[in-house]
Amino acid sequence: MIRKKSRREESLDHAELARLLPAPGDPHLSLDRHLLLEEHLMNEIQSTAPAPAPAPSRRPARRALLIGVPVTAAALAGAFAFTILTGSGGSGTTATTPPPVEAPVVRIAPGSNAQLASTVEHIAAAASASKTPEPGPGQYIYIKSKVSYLTVWDTDAYKSKSWVQPLHIREVWNSPDGKQGWLDEPGYQPKGGITLNSDVENHLGAPSYDYLKTLPTDPDALLKKIYKETKGQGNSPDQQAFTTVGDLLMEQVAPAKLNAALYQAAGKIPGVVVVDHAKDAAGREGIALARLDQQTGDRTEWIFDPKTYAYLGSRAVQVKQAYGVKPGTVTESTAVLERAVVDAQKQRPGAQGADA
Structure with missing residues (x-):
């Protein structure tokens, strides 16, 4: 950033x-x-x-x-x-921010590595077989999501309550080279959206589609590169590797072979488990690959359809009390509603011409 x-x-x-x-x-x-x-x-x-x-x-x-x-x-x-x-938006803001809502609390489902290998292979096979859209010159990768993230709260005012954004729609357009983009997130960005244009060189933490195409599709080589290039970052090498794989897949499309390799690489990270029951921001039930951050006490879950193994979204659940956040608190929830390649910035799938 x-x-x-x-x-x-x-x-x-x-x-x-x-x-x-x-x-x-x-x-x-x-x-x-x-x-x-x-x-x-x-x-x-x-x-x-x-x-x-x-x-x-x-x-x-x-x-x-x-x-x-x-x-x-x-x-x-x-x-x-x-x-x-x-307050919740204040005067002088370019968008009226909706007031936060109290974070939902769920039962903490147990995680296990007993079925990890087979689950990862199912997910990788589904990713490899998927028909991933490939953007061409002048086109844009379009991702529509429903999201909610932890927001500002104050212990004196709210007495041990955690607050999150209300679930809302977030739409992103990115060019294949990552240099041009647009974000539309009503209530959290100025009306009509904002530019994401950037001349920053792509890397593991900010990948473009063109950058992803340069990564190795051998899971071991891919994981070795991730560990090497994120050395010294995050709360631990293993947690940072897991986080990085998630970042490479968030609001982006990846070539099918790389997509499969990323999940296979994630399955090799110590501490990764399978959670049989998880729910994304759209309310869809799924199975999850997850890892607990021992320092922050929260578990990040990547949620997949239990039948097709297609990626649905993600969730972060507090497992151990830390920083005043109680166990079971859902501090992050996302759901990918649509991924597509479109011909113009701000154009939505199926639309004729660009939507200003």
Whole structure:
């Protein structure tokens, strides 16, 4: 993500707020948490600025800011001031953000590796046999999803409750080379959408279709490359490898052989299990490949149709209490509703001409 520094006038003094708030404990945030804190605050500040906001990441952060984790007094005061001043959208925003809703809580289904190998092979076989659309020059990859992500909350105001965005539609258009794109996410982006144009070089964390075509389709070679290029990132090498595979597949299409290889590679990561019962953001029941992040206590689940093994969506469920989030809390939910190749930016499948 390209971050742009932004300042705005505030009616509350940070120093005064810091005096009013209880003293924070010693900071023990992981690098991931610090980056997510920074990314979320920058996104929110940019969304309230009167000038047009710069293009965001092509994929949303999986975990948004939790106010209540041990951060520095200045950062906490700034975040707290932000929630007071802007509420659920605030004046000066380019879009009226819907108020958050309390996060759903589900029964934590057990995970097992007893059927992992066979499940991965079923998923890989289905991916390999799928007729993946291949975008040509001038075309765009279109992904329509239903999503909900963890949002800002404050422990003093909400007393141990977690808050998420209401389920909403998110549509993304990306050119094969990743240099041009568009995002339409009503309520969370300015009306009509925003550009995703970028001149950043593609890599594992921000892949284009053209970049994906260069990756090895041998699962062992692919996994070795992922571990090598993500060394030192994330909460652990294994968790980062699992996260990276998910990032390579999110809001993107991949050649069928690579798609299969990615799932086979994921099955080789220690700690990956099968969860027999999971539900995506569209309410579809499925079977999941999942992995628990031991540091954050949440389990990321990739959900597949139990009969066809087609990818449905994803879910993040808190398994161990951490950062004030109770076990069973669903902090992220997505569902892919449509994947297609279209002839123009902002064009939807089946439409004639571009939808402005």
